[in-house]
Amino acid sequence: MILDNNKRNPSNIVSSEITPREVFENRRQFIKAAGFGLAAGALSTSFLAQAATVVGGETKGDGVLIGRANAKNQTTKATKPEKIPAYKKTNYGSDEKLTSYEDVTTYNNFYEFGTSKSDPAIHSTLFKPRPWSISIEGEVKKAKTISIEDLMKLAPLEERIYRMRCVEGWSMVIPWVGLPLASLVKWAEPTGNAKYIEFVTANDPKTMDGVRVPVLDWPYVEGLRMDEATHPLTLLAVGLYGEVLPNQNGAPVRLVVPWKYGFKGAKSIVKIRFVEKMPLTTWVKAGPSEYGFYANVNPLVEHPRWTQSSEKRIGAGLFAGRIKTKMFNGYDEVGQMYAGLDLRKNF
Amino acid sequence: MYAQRIFYAKCVIWVLAFMPIIRLIWLGVNDDLTANPVEFVERSTGTWALIFLLLSLSMTPIRLLTKQVWQVQLRRLLGLWMFFYACLHITTYVWLDYSFVWSDIAKDIIKHPYVIVGFIAFLLTIPLAATSNAAMIKRLKTKWKLLHKAVYLISILAILHFWWLVKKDVTEPFYYASVLVVLLGIRIYFYLKKVNNQV
Numbered sequence: 001m002i003l004d005n006n007k008r009n010p011s012n013i014v015s016s017e018i019t020p021r022e023v024f025e026n027r028r029q030f031i032k033a034a035g036f037g038l039a040a041g042a043l044s045t046s047f048l049a050q051a052a053t054v055v056g057g058e059t060k061g062d063g064v065l066i067g068r069a070n071a072k073n074q075t076t077k078a079t080k081p082e083k084i085p086a087y088k089k090t091n092y093g094s095d096e097k098l099t100s101y102e103d104v105t106t107y108n109n110f111y112e113f114g115t116s117k118s119d120p121a122i123h124s125t126l127f128k129p130r131p132w133s134i135s136i137e138g139e140v141k142k143a144k145t146i147s148i149e150d151l152m153k154l155a156p157l158e159e160r161i162y163r164m165r166c167v168e169g170w171s172m173v174i175p176w177v178g179l180p181l182a183s184l185v186k187w188a189e190p191t192g193n194a195k196y197i198e199f200v201t202a203n204d205p206k207t208m209d210g211v212r213v214p215v216l217d218w219p220y221v222e223g224l225r226m227d228e229a230t231h232p233l234t235l236l237a238v239g240l241y242g243e244v245l246p247n248q249n250g251a252p253v254r255l256v257v258p259w260k261y262g263f264k265g266a267k268s269i270v271k272i273r274f275v276e277k278m279p280l281t282t283w284v285k286a287g288p289s290e291y292g293f294y295a296n297v298n299p300l301v302e303h304p305r306w307t308q309s310s311e312k313r314i315g316a317g318l319f320a321g322r323i324k325t326k327m328f329n330g331y332d333e334v335g336q337m338y339a340g341l342d343l344r345k346n347f
Numbered sequence: 348m349y350a351q352r353i354f355y356a357k358c359v360i361w362v363l364a365f366m367p368i369i370r371l372i373w374l375g376v377n378d379d380l381t382a383n384p385v386e387f388v389e390r391s392t393g394t395w396a397l398i399f400l401l402l403s404l405s406m407t408p409i410r411l412l413t414k415q416v417w418q419v420q421l422r423r424l425l426g427l428w429m430f431f432y433a434c435l436h437i438t439t440y441v442w443l444d445y446s447f448v449w450s451d452i453a454k455d456i457i458k459h460p461y462v463i464v465g466f467i468a469f470l471l472t473i474p475l476a477a478t479s480n481a482a483m484i485k486r487l488k489t490k491w492k493l494l495h496k497a498v499y500l501i502s503i504l505a506i507l508h509f510w511w512l513v514k515k516d517v518t519e520p521f522y523y524a525s526v527l528v529v530l531l532g533i534r535i536y537f538y539l540k541k542v543n544n545q546v
Contacts, residue, residue, distance in 0.1 A: 099382075102382070103382035106381075106382060107381065107382030107383060111515075111516075115514075115515065115516035115518075117381070117382070117383070118381070168514070170383055170386075213516075215515050215516050216515065286515060287515075302458050304458075304459060304460060305459055305461060305511070305512065305514070306459070307451070307454070307455050307458075307459070309451070309454075310451060312383065312385060312386075312444070314382045314383055315382065317384070318375070318380070318384045318385060318388075318443055319443065319446075321445070321446035321448075322444070322445065322446065322448075322451070
């Protein structure tokens with residue numbers, strides 16, 4: 001449930017109030033260990049622990065065969081996350097149980113760094129999110145560029161805990177730090193012709209292994225209708241868990257649209273174009289029968305591959321089962337934007 | 348004279364076949380099953396079922412190519428391990444993924460092509476596993492051979508199951524599909540050769 005973000009005077013709340021990620025990690029480990037303790041029966045845990053380190057090694061892929069995603073170790077080694085000095089907390093999602101930092105940063109769909117979930121954390125270490133600027137183009141008074149530093153000053157940064165529902169049937173709860181996209185739209189001064197916004201993302205074969213493979217039509221492009229873009233829920237995220245956005249999560253700046261499937265959240269944005277016509281977005285191009293422009297979370301519209309009426313919450317453990325998926329991912333307030341639109345056709 | 352060789356080969360198969368399940372258990376104990384453990388177990392057991400299926404299908408091509416026959420006696424063991432992992436795979440799906448919510452499971456099977464083909468493939472493996480003992484082989488005689496030809500259909504359905512499951516990057520199912528094409532291709536080649544020689 002979403003509460004008014006101003007009700008609880010957010011400026012009083014300091015960043016140290018956020019539950020430390022270690023707490024969540026420990027909780028998750030406990031749940032899983034308890035479950036598997038049963039399964040493992042008499043097998044000696046310490047022996048297994050030793051054996052697991054031996055099999056560890058460098059691996060690729062989702063670890064079906066040999067490896068597992070050794071992303072965990074690799075990321076902690078590669079990056080020392082930088083704290084975001086000042087942001088205000090909000091009430092968004094304050095009743096949700098957060099997905100652990102580890103899961104949020106090691107289970108990613110970011111095909112520019114590879115198609116398996118563990119690839120982005122492992123293969124994004126060469127990527128340089130600073131210096132960075134976004135070029136603003138199209139139906140605007142004047143085309144211009146904004147640096148990531150200036151972008152972060154357009155509005156006070158705030159933390160918002162949002163549910164993220166992936167089209168693949170899993171979900172997370174992530175404490176983003178960012179600013180409303182609306183503040184950038186205002187700064188960009190779009191003309192009356194601007195009906196949609198197109199987000200073009202980084203496409204550098206030198207630092208992004210995945211774009212050398214034509215799995216998708218690079219660069220990755222996403223889009224929003226103007227009213228969706230300026231909706232107060234729509235966020236430009238620059239951090240998570242109070243820290244600067246890790247490369248694998250879309251550094252330095254990404255889109256977060258919590259009532260839409262995760263793929264709408266364009267990562268590492270380099271260009272924002274204001275346009276008159278609905279942009280042709282990457283996944284729509286890749287599979288028009290499977291992915292729509294709107295991509296609103298909708299338990300009533302089935303996908304040919306994944307169940308959309310329920311989802312698996314990441315970190316809930318092996319025996320947690322599924323939870324019911326809510327219309328608009330539970331963000332009912334966006335419903336009015338789609339009044340009169342057939343959401344079965346416009347999926 | 349091959350008895351000893353077969354015995355050793357079977358020992359190796361038993362040891363190797365237990366490794367994936369032991370590995371899953373220790374990864375689980377160490378909280379190392381990735382952020383999505385259910386998917387990981389589902390994929391791992393499914394992949395191993397497919398690997399044992401392809402291994403069991405490779406015994407005849409080895410005979411055709413090398414004229415060696417002893418390894419054909421490993422076929423049943425490999426096939427049963429395929430069935431074992433297929434059972435684990437479907438148990439993971441029904442229990443860990445869908446918590447025995449049968450209405451959701453039925454909906455998932457009906458609405459998603461990759462699930463349908465996978466489910467059919469699993470159903471087809473049941474009669475094969477059930478008739479794999481010597482008594483059934485004797486009893487069914489020629490019918491047994493015909494029945495066990497279903498393995499070809501199972502293998503194609505299993506590959507489709509994997510192929511359709513993948514979102515965009517079909518590299519992995521492509522590898523397995525290639526192996527299957529080679530295994531079936533060798534059979535077809537020798538079959539055609541035999542037919543031509545008879546003409």
